[in-house]
Amino acid sequence: MTETIRNADVLIIGGGLSGTMLAVQLLRLPGQRRILVIEPRAELGRGEAYSAVELGHTLNGNAARMSVDPDNADDLTEWLTDYIGAGGWPESAEQPVPVSELFPPRGLFGVYAQQRLAEAKALSASTVEHVRGEVVDLQVSADSTLLTLDNGQQLRGARAVLATGMFPAARTPQTESSGLNAAAVDPWDVQAMTQIDAQAPVLIIGSGLTMVDAVVSLEQAGHRGPIEIFSRHGLLPHARRQPPSWEDFLAADHSLRSPLQLLREVRRQCRLALAQGIDWQAPLDTVRAHIGRLWSQASEREKRQFVRHVRPWWESHHHRSPPLSAQLVARLREEGRLRIRAASFKGLEPGGEGVTIRLRARGEQVIRQVSGAALINSSGIEYDWRRVARPLPRQLLERGLIQPGPLALGIAADASGAVLDAEGNVSQRLFAMGPPLRGMWWESTAVTDVAIQAKALAAKLTQF
Ligand SMILES: Cc1cc2nc3c(=O)[nH]c(=O)nc-3n(C[C@H](O)[C@H](O)[C@H](O)COP(=O)(O)OP(=O)(O)OC[C@H]3O[C@@H](n4cnc5c(N)ncnc54)[C@H](O)[C@@H]3O)c2cc1C
Known part of the structure; x- marks a missing residue:
């Protein structure tokens, strides 16, 4: 059995946007690494969101907001300009707006993510390989991680990353x-x-x-x-509109705010904007960059208050x-x-x-x-891994390799994404990114969240 185990430097579990962007960022770093991405779907870079085939299922932000490159906000606009120029997405001609203001179909966004992966592969000394299958078990030893797939195959890696995305909710009795x-x-x-x-x-x-x-x-x-x-x-x-810019009022004030204080201040800023004839979306959009910091600083009680009182409002106004x-x-x-x-x-x-x-x-x-x-x-989504009926979350919990995150939203990790085991020890071998870290950052799902985390985690993984 042992001789059939394949070895890698990094094992990425899940090949949706998170896993794929992590692979891209690892490929862009110096060095020579073997990276395996384990994903049951036929294609990397898609997951549920970007497997969409319907043109009307679009991104919820325009191209200017959806770059996967944290160092180049125009990356998607540039890619899309070339793509449309080469005759792709002819229906975009029906919308008389600049390319940066188009809302691309999500299936097309998947092609963009795949193309960025292909380009990074072509330029790198490292390799990325897609292994098809579902990881059903994971073990961690002093010097490696061992994955078992649903077909019995085993993969060993120096480190493993949970990029398993979101699990659909069954929110019913x-x-x-x-x-x-x-x-x-x-x-x-x-x-x-x-x-x-x-x-x-x-x-x-x-x-x-x-x-x-x-x-x-x-x-x-x-x-x-x-x-x-x-x-x-x-x-x-x-509906998403294109509001003008607004002063980043939270940047100037780093004092801890309770969720209710924050809500009051956001409302005040929105009223100020409206009084000047400016869209309330302008002040609200400035909050996005601070939400991770505010959430991670908040006490458990404040987090609960936010979920109980602010969440429905946040979801409908922000998403x-x-x-x-x-x-x-x-x-x-x-x-x-x-x-x-x-x-x-x-x-x-x-x-x-x-x-x-x-x-x-x-x-x-x-x-x-x-x-x-x-x-x-x-x-919607089930964020509590104790209620997810998939083998890997169950096995990880049973083995004590993870613990639920704050308010049982996803799993607990340190600021770099290194997961905490049942005793609270920070793992040197197992990491997570994207939606599993919902409880750590509150917003840990959107394209920009994932793109920023991928870059930071890639840098962390190459420090060892
Ligand atoms: C329908 C939909 C539309 C969205 N639209 C937008 C949008 O417009 N703008 C925006 O910013 N964000 C949007 N999002 C948020 C979106 O989740 C993120 O942009 C991004 O898809 C998250 O990527 P991910 O790879 O973390 O998760 P996912 O896309 O969920 O991918 C996770 C992958 O992991 C695989 N996986 C899970 N468990 C295992 C296992 N045990 N073994 C192997 N593989 C496994 C799954 O097969 C899946 O492909 C949308 C989400 C959905 C669901």
């Missing part, structure tokens, strides 16, 4: 989650949506950006019936919808075809035609039933 997942239509599967009666009502659970994608998918599939959306707070993501998708949602709302209600999902009603769900409206005690021809689950 435990016993009913499999029923919900089986009954629900994939929010991104336009083909599956063509099977739904075009005039029949469709139910959607969750009202964030995945819901927005689902509405785009339904429209593309020719659905013209009512859409009923239910989420705990009934809040829709705001904004691409403008074309937001226009579609607004139009359907105006036409009375799309309704959003604040209600908690309480379970699935078995039997009958179509699908029936149980809901409790906000502020009410009574549980009601609502029926539709189909159901779409867009209730």
